[in-house]
Amino acid sequence: MEPIIRTENLDVGYHNRAVISDVELRAMRGQVICLLGPNGAGKSTILRTLSGLLAPVSGAVQVEGIDLKKMKKKDIARKMSLVLTDQVAPSMTTVYELIAMGRTPYTNFLGKLTPEDQKIIDESLETVGASAFRERFFSELSDGEKQKVMIARALVQEPELIILDEPTSHLDIKHKVEVVRVLQKLANEKGITCILSLHDIDLALKGCQIVLLVHNGKIVSQGTPEDVVRDGVIQQLYEIRGAQYSELFGAIELKGREGNDIFVTGGNSSGIRLYRALSRKGYGLTSGILHENDADYQVAKSICGEVVSEKPFERICPENARRAKVLMQKARYIVDSGFPVGTENRENLTLLQEALAAGRQIWSVRSREECEALYGNKAENVCTVSSVTELFEKLETAG
Numbered sequence: 001m002e003p004i005i006r007t008e009n010l011d012v013g014y015h016n017r018a019v020i021s022d023v024e025l026r027a028m029r030g031q032v033i034c035l036l037g038p039n040g041a042g043k044s045t046i047l048r049t050l051s052g053l054l055a056p057v058s059g060a061v062q063v064e065g066i067d068l069k070k071m072k073k074k075d076i077a078r079k080m081s082l083v084l085t086d087q088v089a090p091s092m093t094t095v096y097e098l099i100a101m102g103r104t105p106y107t108n109f110l111g112k113l114t115p116e117d118q119k120i121i122d123e124s125l126e127t128v129g130a131s132a133f134r135e136r137f138f139s140e141l142s143d144g145e146k147q148k149v150m151i152a153r154a155l156v157q158e159p160e161l162i163i164l165d166e167p168t169s170h171l172d173i174k175h176k177v178e179v180v181r182v183l184q185k186l187a188n189e190k191g192i193t194c195i196l197s198l199h200d201i202d203l204a205l206k207g208c209q210i211v212l213l214v215h216n217g218k219i220v221s222q223g224t225p226e227d228v229v230r231d232g233v234i235q236q237l238y239e240i241r242g243a244q245y246s247e248l249f250g251a252i253e254l255k256g257r258e259g260n261d262i263f264v265t266g267g268n269s270s271g272i273r274l275y276r277a278l279s280r281k282g283y284g285l286t287s288g289i290l291h292e293n294d295a296d297y298q299v300a301k302s303i304c305g306e307v308v309s310e311k312p313f314e315r316i317c318p319e320n321a322r323r324a325k326v327l328m329q330k331a332r333y334i335v336d337s338g339f340p341v342g343t344e345n346r347e348n349l350t351l352l353q354e355a356l357a358a359g360r361q362i363w364s365v366r367s368r369e370e371c372e373a374l375y376g377n378k379a380e381n382v383c384t385v386s387s388v389t390e391l392f393e394k395l396e397t398a399g
């Protein structure tokens, strides 16, 4: 199949100086393709060159095999439309009027709309979910509404390709999702190819079929998100320091302070909110013993200074139990996250029981009844808390 747009030995940039060299792109019909990379990496420069706004420094952009340079403006407009970030429109222009302007490549020189044009405009408004504000002034819309309108405007050009530069910037989460859903719908139902840049890494990796990672003057890799974005790739691409990006969760975890202030037992996701809350408060954390397939482990290894872990589905081995005991003994406070106790992690309960037997105090998110059932007469040394705020207060009182 012929790509809708492809590049040939393309270098893009300004004043004959390449910002990105060797841009290799083959965009097929119905693909949603996203450029990812830090600010200033060159994403806009690539998109502007693909759309014909900027001439290549060298090489060529071909649309269905024809060099973009050799195409007439009107023919380009029938093949592709461009949606830029900061949309400006003449004041006192209604949504309908603005979208109607997108029909220019098809209307006669008087710009008169035929019933067919009107039908296309109505359908485009419907597709992006903007029919409700068709009569409102564009300047009075919210950013999210404006973005939908600009996509509708691009759509009435009946393009085979839409290029969008950061279409979700300034939008809240609901509108970000809506914009990506609209692009997916255009690609899947109408076979329109969408090439865009996004700052929302998670949304890009979940919503786009192909990603191109742009960094240090080149496209460092491209392919499906699952093939391209392996562990540590996003961390490197954006040169993130002081935090870890989890490809598994599509989320950032801020690294905590090193130190032995609190040992948190975890398991079955019971530790996550404690790691985040206690680390935010400035405590240096250690944790264990976490199974490596547990969500707690993924978060703890980003936040905590030290974590003792066990292989998935294996019973905690004596060596790991010993290592955790050492960490627990070093910690000023011990927090029991309320993990469910089972055969594989019973040693965590044993550790807490031993700590109590040795005279240590424990802060636990379990109910008093549960603590009595698990810790017997030693439960009197367990300080139960029902919220993070209460835990903070009680730790502070303990001094």
Ligand code: ADP
Pocket: 014, 019, 037, 038, 039, 040, 041, 042, 043, 044, 045, 046
């Ligand atoms: P991104 O979209 O990834 O944030 P850009 O494509 O906007 O990055 O910018 C890439 C590089 O090109 C930056 O170093 C930027 O300063 C430079 N640049 C952007 N626009 C121009 C311009 N009009 N003239 C010269 N250099 C520019």
